[in-house]
Amino acid sequence: MQPDTAGSWTPVALSADLPAGTVMPAHIPAGTIALWRSESGRPAATANRCPHRGMSLSHGFVRGESLSCIYHGWSYAQAGNCIRIPAHPGLEPPETIRAKTFTVEEAGGVIWVATDEPASKPPLLDGLTPLRSMTTDAGLAAIEAAAGAKASAEGLVVPVENADTLCLLVSARDDGQTLIHLLTKGEANPAARIAASHVAENLRRAAEVLQKKEIAA
Structure with missing residues (x-):
């Protein structure tokens, strides 16, 4: 049984465990996700499957403000849209190539991911x-x-x-x-x-x- 953490929020990691420019696997009720932080420090949560060949994106790497798959290097912005296909450097990837993303909030040293559309902010952990x-x-x-x-x-x-x-x-x-x-x-x-x-x-x-x-x- 799972406690009702404000309806849809799951505490997936501590902020200290996700330095800038890194990616790690994390778990929500729907399954494993790729939790990553851009080089500027923004956290993001992406479905753990590259739309290209299905490779786990949590095995990938962060480049600037995007997450890249380790297999063929396809890169995804925090909004989930594909922004780079190395095999076709002159191609602007179509909007239909997208990885599913989840809402992320960071507060009090805890990273929360919403499993559906959140109606409120994550719980406050004052003190x-x-x-x-x-x-x-x-x-x-x-x-x-x-x-x-x-x-x-x-x-x-x-x-x-x-x-x-x-x-x-x-x-x-x-x-x-x-x-x-x-x-x-x-x-x-x-x-x-x-x-x-x-x-x-x-x-x-x-x-x-x-x-x-x-x-x-």
């Missing part, structure tokens, strides 16, 4: 500082059980034993795993950040044990 992300082979119910707390509509789980320091921002992935973004309350010092990370690792292991027991039951 929370991103720490890092991790994946787990456990579903939301197992994570909630390990944390002793239910997820909010925004997808936040506040572990009952660490409610003053740690929040988990959870998002189900299309491959059966759950992505967890670790958020600390306020600006934590290095020692507190390390301690929060250890707590989260223990919660992940506990959730995976509970998940296995549920499957075996």
Whole structure:
């Protein structure tokens, strides 16, 4: 089960994990996408399939303000339109050659992608500082059980034993795993950040044990 993160928004990555000029795979309920940031710093989300030969665009590379497929080098703007075909340098690609794109918002160190037309902005995470992300082979119910707390509509789980320091921002992935973004309350010092990370690792292991027991039951 997936929490209702403001209706259509999925927290796919932390801003720190996507430097300018890079691309990475990310996951929304519809499947894997190519999440990338132009060299000027603008984030974008594109369907993970080049319209030419179907190569995964998350294996491609960023050139300036466009994303290029690693196979034949076709390049796409952030709006999804093809702007360059290396084999035909004098050709202006027709508008019909397009890659599907998704709405992206970046706030508070978290990158959100809308799975449909958003009716509002992503949830505000005031007072929370991103720490890092991790994946787990456990579903939301197992994570909630390990944390002793239910997820909010925004997808936040506040572990009952660490409610003053740690929040988990959870998002189900299309491959059966759950992505967890670790958020600390306020600006934590290095020692507190390390301690929060250890707590989260223990919660992940506990959730995976509970998940296995549920499957075996």
